[in-house]
Amino acid sequence: MIKSVDALVIGAGPAGLAAALALRNSGVQNILVVERESVPGGILMQCIHNGFGLHRFKEELTGPEYAERYINAAGDENIIPLTNTAAIDIIDNGKTKIVILLSETKGLLEIKATVVILAMGCRERNRGNISIPGSRPAGIITAGLAQKMTNLHGLLPGKEIVILGSGDIGLIMARRLTWEGSHVKAVIEVQPYPGGLNRNIVQCLHDFNIPLYFSHTITKIDGDKRINKVHIAPIDTHFDPKKTGNFTLSCDCLLLSIGLIPENELSLKAGVALDPITRGASVDADLMTTIPGIFSCGNVLQVHDLVDFVSEEAEYCGKAAAEYIKGTNKKGKDIPVKTGNLVRYILPSKVKAGRSALLSLRAMTPAENVNLIIRTDKETLYKAKHRKIFPSIMLRIPIKEIPPLARYIEVLFEAE
């Protein structure tokens, strides 16, 4: 038997839950949220530290607290995610999509949906992504896996720890493992600037005098059964290791905090086109992918720094998806969005003439005293001074109305 729903949301993390709530608030009744883990909440459940929700709730929550607010709000609307259920395929049948689910209790399910919202989140890059030479011993894991082990399972991943990459999860784990009695010896960052937020450098590294080596990399890993040493070298401007200034650190654990990739295997199966820079779906102003009726939001669309922005984006997406279901989505000419000087990416890649838009962007490199400019071929729509910009900080700029006659929108940073 094939069950039909108006909207099927894949993933019950912050994005999926906020999207489902927005669908319901826009009058969509028949919503199914599926989640492959045994509880909703997504990655927030292992992020036990505080710092979530400052934008949304004007207070500082931990990950599980933030998640619980959305789980409860969804529950109040009778949206109970179907857990232990993985979406394994999406088939585009034009007006409807067929999603194949594998459920622990219900077996193989086929669901017909008018709209599918992709909210699967992202996963971590690992050793294979950066090819570190050396042996392949135990004890080399991603920072997020270490977080799961420590916070959910109560297992300490190591006693003497080196962290490669200064992404936020690595920084948070430096503090967490120090608090749990491990010795975090160093954080090694290949770039000349931090990968994570400044506040995490302060409260996770400075607080414990953990050294952070910029423009350094790990050139070799030693160890037979278990990792016992890493070789560290400074790098030149071409990112090649220098011959001088090398040193080694003994350790029994190497954590990798080297970036996140949207988890889009399912999207690709459905035939959704991806953006080569964000590695998330290529979307229009409604966050609809290249397949009409399939939407994308949260970390599966673009890797965010703040869950607050994930919720905001997912709400926007849920609302747009509801309008698509009802056939009330506003039409308009698509206008392409181009990246200019110092802009790594901009999302969405096209906006609609005469409509509002919410643009997300990241800088290519850090810079000081620049103006962020958003303009068309004819006029400037937005200009704001930035004392400092960092690639690690996503900027979100709302535009009230895209001029109907614009041929393109360009986003760039200009020196003051």
Place this chain on the structure above:
Amino acid sequence: MERKQMKKNLICINCPMGCELNVDYTAKKIIKVEGNTCKRGITYAETEIFHPVRIVTTTVRVKDCSIPFVPVKTEKPVPKKIAFKIIQRASKITLHAPVKSGDVVIQNIMDSGVNLIATRSLARTRQKSKKNT
């Protein structure tokens, strides 16, 4: 000596903006704060220089539910120097489900005047805790 003026560069940790603060101060008071975007920066500089505080988060053992640990936090920021003691203290207790987010786990932990509270709700189950998440 009471007049001696000092300088310190801080990064405000109140929000993800991470403003870089230049602080002029004496042994007793803040004279000037520059670089802050909002007024929380000034409060942060004052606390950070004279009595730094942090919210401490960790986990506590829990029985009779689907997972073996429940996350906890200090309800308010506590002096930075007692963070380790708080974590050691929390590691020595065991709770029993059901637990509700916000439940007081340890009152007035390490005489800080602050309660340690649960940050996740867990229903009571009769199953043995064998699987996580």
